[in-house]
Amino acid sequence: xxxxxxxxxxxxxxxxxxxxxxxxxxxxxxxxxxxxxxxxxxxxxxxxxxxxxxxxxxxxxxxxxxxxxxxxxxxxxxxxxxxxxxxxxxxxxxxxxxxxxxxxxxxxxxxxxxxxxxxxxxxxxxxxxxxxxxxxxxxxxxxxxxxxxxxxxx
Amino acid sequence: xxxxxxxxxxxxxxxxxxxxxxxxxxxxxxxxxxxxxxxxxxxxxxxxxxxxxxxxxxxxxxxxxxxxxxxxxxxxxxxxxxxxxxxxxxxxxxxxxxxxxxxxxxxxxxxxxxxxxxxxxxxxxxxxxxxxxxxxxxxxxxxxxxxxxxxxxx
DNA sequence: TCGAAATACTCAGTGCCCTGACTAATGGCG
DNA sequence: CGCCATTAGTCAGGGCACTGAGTATTTCGA
Numbered sequence: 001x002x003x004x005x006x007x008x009x010x011x012x013x014x015x016x017x018x019x020x021x022x023x024x025x026x027x028x029x030x031x032x033x034x035x036x037x038x039x040x041x042x043x044x045x046x047x048x049x050x051x052x053x054x055x056x057x058x059x060x061x062x063x064x065x066x067x068x069x070x071x072x073x074x075x076x077x078x079x080x081x082x083x084x085x086x087x088x089x090x091x092x093x094x095x096x097x098x099x100x101x102x103x104x105x106x107x108x109x110x111x112x113x114x115x116x117x118x119x120x121x122x123x124x125x126x127x128x129x130x131x132x133x134x135x136x137x138x139x140x141x142x143x144x145x146x147x148x149x150x151x152x153x154x
Numbered sequence: 155x156x157x158x159x160x161x162x163x164x165x166x167x168x169x170x171x172x173x174x175x176x177x178x179x180x181x182x183x184x185x186x187x188x189x190x191x192x193x194x195x196x197x198x199x200x201x202x203x204x205x206x207x208x209x210x211x212x213x214x215x216x217x218x219x220x221x222x223x224x225x226x227x228x229x230x231x232x233x234x235x236x237x238x239x240x241x242x243x244x245x246x247x248x249x250x251x252x253x254x255x256x257x258x259x260x261x262x263x264x265x266x267x268x269x270x271x272x273x274x275x276x277x278x279x280x281x282x283x284x285x286x287x288x289x290x291x292x293x294x295x296x297x298x299x300x301x302x303x304x305x306x307x308x
Numbered sequence: 309t310c311g312a313a314a315t316a317c318t319c320a321g322t323g324c325c326c327t328g329a330c331t332a333a334t335g336g337c338g
Numbered sequence: 339c340g341c342c343a344t345t346a347g348t349c350a351g352g353g354c355a356c357t358g359a360g361t362a363t364t365t366c367g368a
Contacts, residue, residue: 003200004261006213010271011175011189013287016214018172019355020294021165026356035165036324046157053346059160060170063347065325072323089333089346107158117164120293121286129286132279133167139274140174173325180326190354207316217317219355226353243316243363 010136021117028113029106032076036061038110040069041103044079044095051090052081078102164290175271182267184260186230190215192264194223195257198233198249205244206235232256 006012025035033041039059044050050058056066070093073079078099084090095103118126160166179189187195193213198204204212210220224247227233232253238244249257272280 002258002261003196004264006193006196007288008284009264009268010283010287011172011179011268012193012213013284013291014168014172014175015189015354016291016295017287018165018168019214020291020298021168022355023298024294025165034323035169039160039166042157042160051346059166060173061324062326064327064349067347067349068324084346087334087346091347104156107156110158110163114163114165116297117290117294120289125286128282129164129290130162130167132275132283132286133171134161135274136271136283137167137170137174140178140271141170143270144174144177169324176326188353205316215354216356218319218357221317221319222354238316241316241364245317 024113024117028116029109033078033102033106036065037069037073038103038106040066040073041078041095041099041106044093045100045103048094049092051084051092053090055093073099178267178271182270183263187232187256187260190219191223191227192257192260194220194227195232195249195253195260198247199254199257202248203246205238205246207244209247227253 021035029035029038036059040055040061043055043058052066052070053063055061055070056063061069070079070081074081077096079093079095081091081093084092118129121129175189183189183192190213194209194215197209197212206220206224207217209215209224210217213220215223224233224235228235231250233247233249235245235247238246272283275283
């Protein structure tokens with residue numbers, strides 16, 4: 001009787017949205033490379049030679065998850081890691097040639113998938129959609145480390 | 155060079171949103187009961203005696219995941235399952251008294267958490283937020299089983 | 309009525325995601 | 339110089355999420 005309407009719960013909606021995206025990714029982009037894997041590859045295309053921690057920071061993955069994703073990408077020869085000679089704790093990450101080719105190929109498909117995913121929204125609605133989600137996510141992330149709010153924003 | 159801006163990728167945003175929610179849930183609602191577990195419990199408060207498949211349909215979980223969630227809830231004595239005497243394939247699910255109490259307690263906290271989570275948005279923006287996410291998620295789910303579009307909507 | 313298709317659920321396997329505890333390397337300070 | 343706090347990464351453990359294959363039960367049609 002005291003049941004709640006989950007369609008007014010942002011967390012529930014976020015989960016459904018992510019699941020829907022997962023499925024579409026699998027059918028339209030790749031069954032091999034996942035969306036988080038692509039995000040990591042993308043970070044390394046933007047800036048080759050990053051270490052794991054920084055990659056995780058850029059794409060929003062904690063150190064454990066980044067380590068797993070990188071292990072899998074390494075197993076498929078899409079990326080390789082070498083010990084930083086300047087700092088023996090770090091590993092420097094770089095895509096292989098095959099990794100670069102894969103990233104290029106998936107970039108095209110990802111763009112197509114986003115079109116399909118966002119098809120129900122008009123151009124203005126898409127802008128609003130991005131803006132609202134970004135604001136909610138950013139605020140929640142700040143609740144986590146209030147430390148660097150000043151740095152991150154102005 | 156050919157790197158992409160992930161903040162314009164709905165899938166990436168959806169993941170970040172969900173992660174942000176996960177963290178907030180853990181600190182503000184419960185470290186024991188997760189958000190999907192609460193969703194299952196909520197479905198059983200709304201309608202006691204549902205079978206696993208139907209619960210999964212209501213909250214958006216596939217059969218395997220529902221089975222796992224239910225196993226965990228059962229282990230904690232929050233729910234029990236009995237074989238349907240009418241149809242030996244089904245299990246009928248019901249919350250225990252403790253399950254009902256837990257649901258009631260978490261409902262209150264969940265409402266508080268949602269307030270915090272949505273704090274960055276005005277009342278009108280929240281309405282839009284829900285509407286846009288629901289439309290995108292629903293459309294993507296329909297791409298999956300075009301079969302029952304007519305039934306679901308119609 | 310009996311056998312095939314459909315249905316509810318289970319199980320194995322893969323991958324994402326977090327926490328907390330641990331190891332190894334660095335870097336600063338007394 | 340030597341110790342210690344910090345930092346990068348690993349590992350174990352729990353939970354969510356999907357697929358594909360397999361089991362048991364029901365249902366429907368020849």
